[in-house]
Amino acid sequence: MSETGRPKIEVRGLGKSFRFGGSTIDAVDDVSFSIRRGEFVALLGPSGSGKSTVLNMIATLLEPSRGEMFIDGNRVIPHRATPDVGYVFQRDTLFPWRTVAENIGYGLELAGVPKAEREARVAECVAQAGLKGFETAYPSSLSGGMRQRAALMRAIVVRPQVLLMDEPFGALDTHTKIDMHDVLLKIWDREQQTVLFVTHDLGEALTLADRIILFSARPGRIKESFEVDLPRPRDAVKLPETPRYAELFSRIWHSLGEEFVKGRAA
Amino acid sequence: MKGHALGWQMLICVVLLVVWQWGYDLHEMAPDFVPDLLDPYFVSRPSDIMKQFLILSCLKSKMGLWNGWFDGQFGACMTKYENNLWMAMWVTLKTTFFGFLAGVSSGFVLGLALGRSAKLSAVFQPFITAVNSIPRIALAPLIVLAFGIGETSKIVTSWIVVVFLVFFNTFEGARSVDEGFINTARLLGASEWKITRTVIIPSTMTWLFASLTPAISFALIGVIVGEFIGAERGIGRLIIESEARGEAAGMMVAVIVLMIVGVVLSALIWRLQAYLLRWQAHYQRN
Structure with a gap:
């Protein structure tokens, strides 16, 4: 990956506290990291470790209590969408009143892309996601996997440089999930977006990421960072059979396991 | 199965009509055994209603002769009886339509504005609750006084009963728009106006439509009550005229016409709804 000085995403001393009745709970505390252009980074941790909170602050959906965030050196301002940043939700959030093609083309419509170009780009994405023949279907008639693929394409079609993903495949069954990993890996191999991917699934993080940032149980802090030196392009089905995968898995699993135990005790 | 139900429905209709038509005769033949519930003076009977229908619609003269189309008798009857069926x-339908349209559009806009603005809703909430507590029909005489016995007063009465119904539904709908949809749109760069147009309005549509079927009935009720109080023409006026003459048949004609009008209007709304909400799973079963 090319190192062009400035990091694509930089987070410094980020913290978030929520008030519950009289007491204040620190969900995230003193989180700092930086991500290179084109890097695929997974934020891994047990539930309640604040990884989604960090992502949502970077996405401008949540206001941080402390700290700063920068994308391309520009400060991230809460509640104001940052250009060239795409976001994929845990739920698919497809608009039920729009067809698959209309959902995917939504961002292009907002950007004022002419109809002909819009249709061409949507068609390309539909093909990529294996949704051919379902362009005019409404989300209510699609399976969970198809819906999430359409949601992914709605974020991809506008060609964002940064992709923020909040456990996007968390609700899918194992096979559908592996299918989605392949779709995502192919897109990333070609477009090389900078990706920040939140997950609690170590296997998923290993399959997709260049680097795994491990979060500790509440309050969410960065515990450790692991380079994932598995060769690219990767095959989501075959990768878990390789010895290097197994080696990394057991190493990170041990560290993650400590956090699970701590989280349970808390 | 569907044919089966239709058979039963037909049978029920026939039985009801037969009882209605000859039930009172049976009472007269055997007063000790059959109660006098169906006195034609009060409820008329199907044959009399049919006769009255033909007279009120200028198809037959009061003598029971057919009014010819070509000899101008039909036209003469239509001009002579201004409030023919x-x-x-036509007058009742027209005023209902405009009352409905005014009520739905203003209720929708109001509901959307207050539903999406915490400030506006905090300010206006008590006023709306207060006005909503008035039984709207109680305002009808006041409205007729203010707007006269013409069509305007009927439209206003109809509007005032429809607007709150639509308002409350839209208000709830606008407040319960999925935050995930709004965030998705915002993160894709949508402006507030675009979010309103492409997310909030479509997702409030379901709630709006839930109020349209009752709204059309309410619009009709508003118009009829307005016509009771003071009107030159209309179905409500026809009922009052028949009542003054003690003609149950005439009132029954009006009531049956209103029933048919109500069913047709509801069916039209259902069709519109099925088209506009075609993305909902239960409209996709053909």
């Missing part, structure tokens, strides 16, 4: 129906 056709004219009454």
